[in-house]
Structures are given as C-alpha cells and as structure tokens.
Amino acid sequence: MLKNTKLDSKKQKKLLSVPKEESASLCGLCRGTKLLCGRSRCPVLVKFHSRDKITPLIDKLSLGGSSPPSVFIGRFGYPKVSIGPMIPPVMGDTSLIDTPELWLDKSIDDIVDFRSMLIRGTYNVDVFDVENPNKIVNFTRELALSKNSVFTEAIFEKKPRGRIAFYDSAQPHGPSAPLKKFDITNPKYEQHIEKAFYDTDLKARSAVLDLYRDGVKISKIQRAFSVGAFGINKYRRFVPTRWSITAVDSMLGKELMKKTKTRPYINEFRIYYLNQFDNRWIVLMMPSEWQYELIEAWYPNTTWNPYGSSISMFNSYEFYKGRTTYAEIGGCYYAARLAVNELLNKERRQAGAIIMRESHPGYIMPIGVWNVRESVRRALKEPYRKFDTLHEALVHASEKMDIPLQRWIKNSAILKNQLYQKRLEDF
Secondary structure, three states: OOOOOOOOOHHHHHHHOOOHHHHHHHHHHHOOOOOOOOOOOOHHHHHHHHHHHHHHHHOOOEEEEEEOOOEEEOOOOOOEEEEEEEEOOOOOOOHHHHOHHHOOOOOHHHHHHHHHOOEEEEEEEEOOOOOOOOHHHHHHHHHHHEOOOEEEEEEEOOOOEOOOEOOOOOOOEOOEEEEEEEEEOOOOEOHHHHHHHHOOOOOHHHHHHHHHHOOOOHHHHHHHHHOOOOOOHHHOOOOOHHHHHHHHHHHHHHHHHHHHOOOOEOOOEEEEEEEEOOEEEEEEEEOOOOEEEEEEEEOOOEOOEOOOOOOEEEEEEEOOOOOOOOOOOOHHHHHHHHHHHHHHHHHOOEOEEEEEEEEOOOOOOOOOOHHHHHHHHHHOOOOOEEEOOHHHHHHHHHHHOOOOHHHHHHOOHHHHHHHHOOOHHHO
C-alpha cells in the first residue's frame, strides 16, 4: 500500500546530488540532450526557443500590438515602483494571453510561448501617485480597466532586453525596457469594473466582492486592483502585481469562509484527484468544522527544489479560528483556499479540507499562483470518491500519490490532530 520515495535510477540520484555551484557544469555536460537533471524536458531549451521566436520582432525602439489587455506593477524599490503595459508584437484578439482561467488545457510550453511575447514597458512612479496626469500613468490604468484587447504603441528608451521572467506568484512575461512614450487606442472599460472605478466612496474590499458576485473573472479584478482602481479616493494606490493577486484571493476566500462556517457538515469523507502539469493534486474533505491545510511536496529538480537529492515538503494550515500570520507557503495557500470555499458555498456545506500537492520533475518552471487556484477548481469539478472513515480515505489517497502515507501525516498539522487528538466523543 505504501510506496517508496527513493529515486529509481542510481545514476540519476547521483546526478541530483550535484551542489548548486556545479549545476552550470551539469547543464553544459547535458546541453538539453541527456536530461541529466531528471526533468522530462529541458527548461533552458524551452526558454531559449520562446526567446528565439520573439527576439527578431522586438529588436527595435518602438513596438505596436494588441495588449490582451495586460499591465505589470513591480515591487522592487517600494513605494517607488515601475508600472507599465505589456504588449505583444501581434494584432487581433490576444485576450487569451492574459486570461489564466483559460490556460489549464494548454501545455507549459504553450504558456511560455505566448507569455514570452508580452514585452513589458516600465515607468517609475510613487505608489500613491495614481492621479498623476502623466499619460503613461493614465494609459496604464485605462489599459488595466479595459474589457477587450487594445491597440497599444510604445516607444522605448532602449531596445527591450532581458530574460523571460518567471514567478511563483505572477504569470511569466518577456523582456522589458523603460518607456519614453506610450499610447493606446479607444479602450472600452469592463462595465462592472468601470462602475467600481468611478465610485470613490466604495471601499476596495467591497468593490472586489461586488465584482466577484457579478461574475467578473478573478484575473480581471486582480489587474484592476493593481492599478489602484478601487477604494476611497484618497487611499487609492498602485499595488505590485504579485501582491494584488494574493490580496484578491485572500479577500474573496475570507468572505466565502464566513458563510462556510455557518453551514452543516458534509456527510462523508471525500477524495478529489487531478494530475495537471505533472502536479498531482489530492483534495481530502472531512465531515468536520472548517479547517484547512495545504501541503506541498517538491521532488528534486522541480521549481522550489532544484538542487536537492530528496523530496522537500512544506505546509501551512488554519483551524476554525483562522490564521493571524501570513501563510508560509505564500500566495498558493490563499488561491487554493478560495477554490475550496467556492465549492462549499455552492453546496451550502461545511468541511475540513486538506490539499496535498506532489510536484514532479515535469513541472519544469513556475507559471504563477493562478495554476494552484485553477487546478484545485478543476479537481473539485471531477467526480469524487466517498468513504466512511478517514483511514479509508487516506488509503485511497496514498494509492494516487508516490509519497508514503506516513510522510504526509508527519508533515500535516491537521491530519495529526484528526488521527491522534482525543475528543469528547472518544470518552
């Protein structure tokens, strides 16, 4: 029943033990042909081919194209940050490029390809300067509020350069360059977002919740939130893109969680399962008061365990009263919590939820927190297995995952509490 976590190949295990300082020589020895790192595809070559396609199209000081729409607000130097549009050198409907809710059916290579086309223009401002009359500031905000793709033209101080940027919390994008001039053509605001934007007496939290109830995609809410489009006028500010993503996930999850805690418990133990981008997802739901945990297991040569020789595991959790500190795992915790509470609110039920994630070497690079939210959403749409006891549910879960059950229990605060903590009904 329990499975061995040792790597199958002795040769691979030896190669995986190469320390960080020697990793460059390992890449030089492999050159993408031997896959010595243990990944199923070479991330260096994936990035290279995407960059190779885009470089001839951006080797100039001006760029015109249809922005999805997309903007990026940096965080370095806060409260002085860089803001600006992201523009692909193509025309037409490019909305897919910045709508992560539609990406689960794409491959990682596809996502890298179309995100690497987004060239980021940068312009430095103070985060409180959202009402700056400068055209670059105004057009950046207008772009973020737009409903459809917008023709965008930029003139740069120098040619766009740099690597394709990958983040754990935000979607990847291509090279960047400082903006000299920037213009957009006839943007049409998303009507619900426009209403919240002009309501300068409406608090940001209320605006986010109203938009979500109106069916506006979370990615659109996050984009508008990042350019200070919501809130009481004097408190509006630019919010770094990665912070805005987590802030919106957290606000929405917390609001739904209030309702979850008032519902009757589910009637059985449930196991949901999904394998996506070589990430195996198990969602265990228990007939109990609200409690939640996300446990991530990263295999060697995955994003957050690139040089290790053994599996690294991390967890963040909360019991019924919630957390008072930021989750150790980061934005992924809040993205998954939102997805779980969406389902429970839909069913008008309450449950304890434990999410177990095994990230295998096929997950060759980070593609953003959206992956967690959308993967858990999809897992919860799959048919689930019912069980009468926690033990039966865990046995089934262990059959889907490679890591032994006892190691999941060892790294889980909630499982240990459920299995070993005595309760009044036990006496």
